[in-house]
Amino acid sequence: xRSSRGTALxxxxxxxxxxxxxxVSARSFxxxxxxxxxxxxxxxxxxxxxHWFPALKGSPGDSDVYIQDSGVPGGTVFIMxxxxxxxxxxxxxxxxxxxxxxxxxxxxxxxxFANATAMGHNSPQEASPQYFSLxxxxxxxxxxxxxxxxxPVYQWPAPDIYIHAQSGQKLDGGSKSxxxxxxPGVPDDSLTQQVAYGIIQLLNKEKVDLAxxxxxxxxxxxxxxxxxxxNRAMELAAMVSMELEMAGIPMRLEPSPVNFRGLSHRExxxxxxxxxxxxxxxxxxxxxxxxxxxxxxxxxxxxxxxxKAAALGRLFIPYEGDQTLDLRTARHVTSMKMFMDMLGDxxxxxxxxxxxxxxxxxxxxRGIGAFLSPxxxxxxxxx
Amino acid sequence: xxWFWPEGFYTLLMIxxxxxxxxxxxxxxxxxxxxxxxxxxxxxxxxxxxxxxVEGEFGYVDTILIIATAMVFMKVIQRTGLLESIxxxxxxxxxxxxxxxxxxxxxxxxxxxxxxxxxxxxVLTTGALVAPVMMELGVPMLQTAxxxxxGALFGMIAPPISIPAMIIGAGVDIPYVGFGMPLLIxxxxxxxxxxLWLIYPYVRKPRDEASLEAQLAKMSRVPMSLRLFLTVIVxxxxxxxxxTLPLYWPSxxxxxxxxxASASGLLSGVRWNPIETVTEAIDEALPVMGILxxxxxxxxxxxxxxxxxxxxxxxxxLPSWTLYLGIxxxxxxxxxxxxxxSASVLGVPFLMALLGQNEIVxxxxxxxxxxxxxxxxxxxxxGIFAAQVVGEKNYFKVLxxxxxxxxxxxxxxxxxxxxAKPIAKLIF
Amino acid sequence: xxxxxYRGIGLFVAAFVLRxxxxxxxxxxxxxxxxxxxxLILRILLIK
Ligand SMILES: [Zn+2]
Numbered sequence: 089x090r091s092s093r094g095t096a097l098x099x100x101x102x103x104x105x106x107x108x109x110x111x112v113s114a115r116s117f118x119x120x121x122x123x124x125x126x127x128x129x130x131x132x133x134x135x136x137x138x139h140w141f142p143a144l145k146g147s148p149g150d151s152d153v154y155i156q157d158s159g160v161p162g163g164t165v166f167i168m169x170x171x172x173x174x175x176x177x178x179x180x181x182x183x184x185x186x187x188x189x190x191x192x193x194x195x196x197x198x199x200x201f202a203n204a205t206a207m208g209h210n211s212p213q214e215a216s217p218q219y220f221s222l223x224x225x226x227x228x229x230x231x232x233x234x235x236x237x238x239x240p241v242y243q244w245p246a247p248d249i250y251i252h253a254q255s256g257q258k259l260d261g262g263s264k265s266x267x268x269x270x271x272p273g274v275p276d277d278s279l280t281q282q283v284a285y286g287i288i289q290l291l292n293k294e295k296v297d298l299a300x301x302x303x304x305x306x307x308x309x310x311x312x313x314x315x316x317x318x319n320r321a322m323e324l325a326a327m328v329s330m331e332l333e334m335a336g337i338p339m340r341l342e343p344s345p346v347n348f349r350g351l352s353h354r355e356x357x358x359x360x361x362x363x364x365x366x367x368x369x370x371x372x373x374x375x376x377x378x379x380x381x382x383x384x385x386x387x388x389x390x391x392x393x394x395x396k397a398a399a400l401g402r403l404f405i406p407y408e409g410d411q412t413l414d415l416r417t418a419r420h421v422t423s424m425k426m427f428m429d430m431l432g433d434x435x436x437x438x439x440x441x442x443x444x445x446x447x448x449x450x451x452x453x454r455g456i457g458a459f460l461s462p463x464x465x466x467x468x469x470x471x
Numbered sequence: 472x473x474w475f476w477p478e479g480f481y482t483l484l485m486i487x488x489x490x491x492x493x494x495x496x497x498x499x500x501x502x503x504x505x506x507x508x509x510x511x512x513x514x515x516x517x518x519x520x521x522x523x524x525v526e527g528e529f530g531y532v533d534t535i536l537i538i539a540t541a542m543v544f545m546k547v548i549q550r551t552g553l554l555e556s557i558x559x560x561x562x563x564x565x566x567x568x569x570x571x572x573x574x575x576x577x578x579x580x581x582x583x584x585x586x587x588x589x590x591x592x593x594v595l596t597t598g599a600l601v602a603p604v605m606m607e608l609g610v611p612m613l614q615t616a617x618x619x620x621x622g623a624l625f626g627m628i629a630p631p632i633s634i635p636a637m638i639i640g641a642g643v644d645i646p647y648v649g650f651g652m653p654l655l656i657x658x659x660x661x662x663x664x665x666x667l668w669l670i671y672p673y674v675r676k677p678r679d680e681a682s683l684e685a686q687l688a689k690m691s692r693v694p695m696s697l698r699l700f701l702t703v704i705v706x707x708x709x710x711x712x713x714x715t716l717p718l719y720w721p722s723x724x725x726x727x728x729x730x731x732a733s734a735s736g737l738l739s740g741v742r743w744n745p746i747e748t749v750t751e752a753i754d755e756a757l758p759v760m761g762i763l764x765x766x767x768x769x770x771x772x773x774x775x776x777x778x779x780x781x782x783x784x785x786x787x788x789l790p791s792w793t794l795y796l797g798i799x800x801x802x803x804x805x806x807x808x809x810x811x812x813s814a815s816v817l818g819v820p821f822l823m824a825l826l827g828q829n830e831i832v833x834x835x836x837x838x839x840x841x842x843x844x845x846x847x848x849x850x851x852x853x854g855i856f857a858a859q860v861v862g863e864k865n866y867f868k869v870l871x872x873x874x875x876x877x878x879x880x881x882x883x884x885x886x887x888x889x890x891a892k893p894i895a896k897l898i899f
Numbered sequence: 900x901x902x903x904x905y906r907g908i909g910l911f912v913a914a915f916v917l918r919x920x921x922x923x924x925x926x927x928x929x930x931x932x933x934x935x936x937x938x939l940i941l942r943i944l945l946i947k
Contacts, residue, residue, distance in 0.1 A: 092926040099921045109937055113525040114946045151817065209947070212530035213767060215523055215775035234918040241945040245533060245905045247722045248588065248713075249647075256718075258647045260637035308823055309643070350644055376642070376820050377784050379478060379777030380515075391778035396474060400788055402824065425776075501931040528938040529947055535935060536905075539912045724901075724909050750922075753915040760916075761931030764938070 119467065121208035122220055123152075124231050126200065127184050127461040129444070131156040138198075140293055141286030143275060148242055151204040153290065154171045154186055155197050162194025163297040163431055163438030166362065167424065168287070170201035171267045171352070173234025174374050175304035177388055177416035180231070180456060182302060184421050185445065186462055194440035197294060202301075203267045203283060205239035207232050217383035218374070220458035222413075229460055230468050233373075234385055238265035243278040253277065255349040268301070271355030291360035297438045298324075298431050299362040301352040302420050306375030307394060307403045307411070311368055314340040315423065318357025318364040324434045325365060328426045329386060337448060339367070339423055363435070367423060369416035370405035377402070387413045418451035477515070478781035485511040485769070485778065493849070495805040500756060500849040504765025506686035510784030515776035522851045527771025531763040533726075533810075538591055538763075539850075540729035542756040543749050545595040545738040545860075547887055548702055550743040552693035558604035559691035562683075565610075569674040570667075576601050577622050577666035581658075584626020586714050587725055588634035590810070590845045590853040593623035595861060596706070608687060611672040612861045617872035618669040620857040622662065624842045624880070627810070627853075628835075629658040631714065635838035642819030645830055652898040653835035653887075661883055665876050698740045706732035755859065762850050766808045770816075794824060795888070798840060800882045806844010809852065816843040825888065836887035843880060848872050902907050913939040 110140045128134070131155040134456035138145040139153070151170075169182030182200040183344060189196055201207050210233070217275045222229050240246065243265055251257070253274050263269045265280050273285025291299060298321075305312040317325035329341040344353040344364070356364035362468040372378050373386040379393035389411030405411065425445050432439035446459045484656045488510045492503035503522070512520050548554050565572045579601055583591035598619040605615045628635065630651040693699065709728040712720040723731070737745065773779040782805070789797040798821055806813040818837045825833050845853035851866060854873065858866045887894065912938060920932035940945040 094923050094926040096921055097924050099923070099929050102920065102929055103917075106933050106936050106940070109521065109525065110940050110946075113521055113937075114941060114944075116522045117941070117947045176839075182947075210526060212526050212528070213770045213774060215527075215771050241947070244566070244902050245724050245726075248634075248724065249637075249717065251717050259632065260641050261646065263641060286927040289607075309821065310826070311644075348644065374921075376816065377780055377787070379780035381774055381777070389932070392474075393784045395775065396784050397787065400784075402787060402820075457738075499927050499931045502927050505934060525937055525941070526947070528934070529942075532938045535939075536908060537911060540908070630933075631940055718932055721900075724905070727904060730908065730911075749915055750918055753912065754919045754922075757916065757919055757928075757932055757935065760935045764931075764934040 117209065122467055125463045125465050126183060126186055128154050128464050129189055131191065133134065133184065137283065137286040137290065140289040144286050147279065148205045149279045151199060151201055153197060153199045155195060156189060156191045157195045158191040158193050160193045162433060163304055163440045164195045164197065164294055165428055165440045166197045166291065166296040166299040168194060168199045168202050170207060170298060171203055171301055171303045171458045172235050172303060173203065173207040173232065175371055176231065177234060177304050177369050177371065177413055177420055177454045178302035180413060180417045181420035184417065184456060184459055186457065188444045188446065189442050191444055192441045196440065196442060198298065203238055205242055205279065206237055207234040209235050209239045211235040211237060215381045217272040217386055220383040220386045224457045226460050227462040229457065229463065230465055236266065237262065238280045240265065243280065252350045257349045268352055269350040270469060271350055271352055272359040288359050291356060291362050297361065297363040297365050297435055298427060299356055300424055301366045303366060303367040303368045304371035304374060304416060305408055307372055307405045308375055308377055308397060309371040310404050311342055312370045312404045313343050314368045316342045316344055316353045316366040318344045318353050318355055321363035324363060324427065324430060327430055328423065331426050332423060337422060338421060365427065367420055369419050370411055371416060372411055414451055414455050417456045418448045421445060421451065422448040478777045480512050480635050481515055481776050482778050482781060484514055486790050491708065500763065501758065501761030501765040502728040504762065504769045508768040511772045511776055511778065517775060520775065522776055524768045528764045530767045530770065535760040535763055536726040537589060538760055539753055539756050540726040541592050541595040542752040543727045544706065544733045545599045546748050546752040547733045550748055551699060551736050551741040553699050553702065554600055555603055555690040556693050556695050556699065557600055558607060559687045560695060561604050562607055562687060572674055573666045573671040576605060577662050580619055580622030581626030581629060581662060584623050585629045586632060586710055588627060588632035589725065590623040590627040590857055592725065592831035593626045594619055594853055594856040598623060598857060599860045605670065605769065606861065609676055609678060611671055612863055613782060613868055613872050616857040616861045616863055616869040617876065619860060620846060620869065620873055621660045621665045621876045623853040623857065624783040624845055625658040625662045628839050628842050630654045633838055635810055635818065635841045636835055638811060638814045639822055639834045639837055642815065643822055643830065649831050650835055653832045656894060657835050657839040657884065657887055661880055664879065680805045682785035693741060695697045698738060701739055702732050702736045705735040705836060723798055744835055759852065759855060766850055770808055770812060779816065783817060786817060787824055795885050800886055802840045803847055803881065807842060807847040807850060809850050810841045813844040814838055828891040832891040832894050833888050836884045840881055840884040843877050846870060846877055909939050909943045913943065
């Protein structure tokens, strides 16, 4: 078959084929950049990150930020999902707050999709699903499943080595597009560094008292089902961790490592007055041991390779065949609620009261979809 | 059986289709990989997932730019006659000191790998420079290619820049700090042994002076001048500057540095045709660029269908002492899809399976073992280019001579893992 | 700025890949070149 002759004609035919393949796949890639519609609860006002860092205005990284002010003096809590859009329980927990919260004391700021461009593409060779769906009352909600990294088209080429600007710490070049290695950010560097800078501005200008960065980790990674707390937040985190243990939702408590720079739980705490908390749940669909990779895996966490790995004692979460998005999101939602309930105990005048948040058992029983509102979604007409 | 079906079947099917297309139908490796990927996807009920095929290719889009531009650079220094002139000069100068000469050659091969973290860069720059020197000194062609391949691997792993070590580190959140000594321990002994083994025995032998002198005169027909050296100087300044003064030097990246250095060859005073030179370079780089595209598709489909998880967990399922055997076998084998792929897909889980040792030392040793992937067909980024540099068409002949050094490398890598604790005590 | 330069490098490489494809005498090797062209084009256009 090697002997098949190649001529200018076959080359021209291949050019047509290349053009066709580029066209079809480009449509699929570009469609993913359309944002996921959300239905904020009453009282939320929409802003963009550029409100706090104007240089981001009009850039693809200018992520939406929602603020609900109860009008009653109290503290300010910041909830951020979507640092890593391949970790869906992080942004789904933020979305649950965005669509359910009724703030009765203090203020709540929600930034559901922090790294906006990372939501809009997938990492090569990860074979991630582009979307997953949840049943909600009266319809279906679609959410994108993105990438760990900022979309490379906005900061290409990646350097060979990423040097964290403030510490000189060296990481592999790909880490330059990892939002959670970029803090406290640089105002005139790549998009990821600018977004990080904008978030630090937000934390300071809004005088945030308590800030969450919501993640997931591979089940085989030691820091999973865990709370990572800045040293100033350790006392509060320890109280919450004990409370969670009693409620039967154990979350390990880990201090933020001092010598690893650029991470939210370290730099937020060092560069603002916020008590910085990062939380991780266990997500089989991002792990290196996972088998067949699709939207179902993201939602159910059912995977036979992880089951085998669990039997081998390789995992850091209890795994009995699944790890649903409902469970993972409920962990985040419930943990945050406990943090907020206790915030006033450690920070005078920092009370924040939020109503309307479903309980852990409700979410496990009815699924998180039951607590989301139906929305118009042009992307999936008739699907 | 429950574990094996159906992912194990997909694994065998994809490998089978690849082997059949490549060896029976005599397809280019790139096309055979693509066919295997498509077959795997269809068998798993995914149809022909165009988006996945194309997305998988993007894993190597930066790598193919490096390969293409590095190849252009190599062709330019060949065309200007710089390669042969330098070779002649080195031989005249250092013939009397064979040990020094052997070690020096090995070190020269390693340098570009050390600063760029790319074995391809090493082979196509200083590898191409020393190849004629070595062959003129009496090192047989295949040993020359083997020595260049091994040197390129050690250079890739040696500090200051080791991308496989960074990849493994990033997978478990350890920053790339403190890797210098462990990586030296991994590479220096091997580099010394390999140079004394593959180069020294030939360099030591006396040669027919008259014929050698005639050959040297022919090689150095282009007089050595600063202008002739311009390409190399520009490259050293650009890549070296970026590494030594990262805070002040603009980060140009390898492709741009290679192209600027190549362009400076226009000022060398020797006439050469840029269009034809670049075309020749791309033509010679295309098979490997294509292979990377095929491999990218292949990995994405492996991940999609669950084959990747099947392979990784099967390797992790090996009982304790065979875990080391698993590392020794699976990492170089999986490196067939590139050593970086092996570091990421297998290196990270293996490191997690070995937690409790010193992670930095273990990660360094794993990256050393992963580097052997660059000898593994079909990609064999170091090996295939080394064969090309010496003018050998059949890479498998070169691979034969790499076998023992590679085996030694694996053993040393495993030994370093086993001694991780005492080593860490010694150096930290 | 750097992105623009790298798009230029991508275009440069893609142009020569195209030239090699048209000069290639074996169909399947032309296919190899076509496989290389796809990601280059999509990256030059900043689509993926
Ligand atoms: Zn994360």
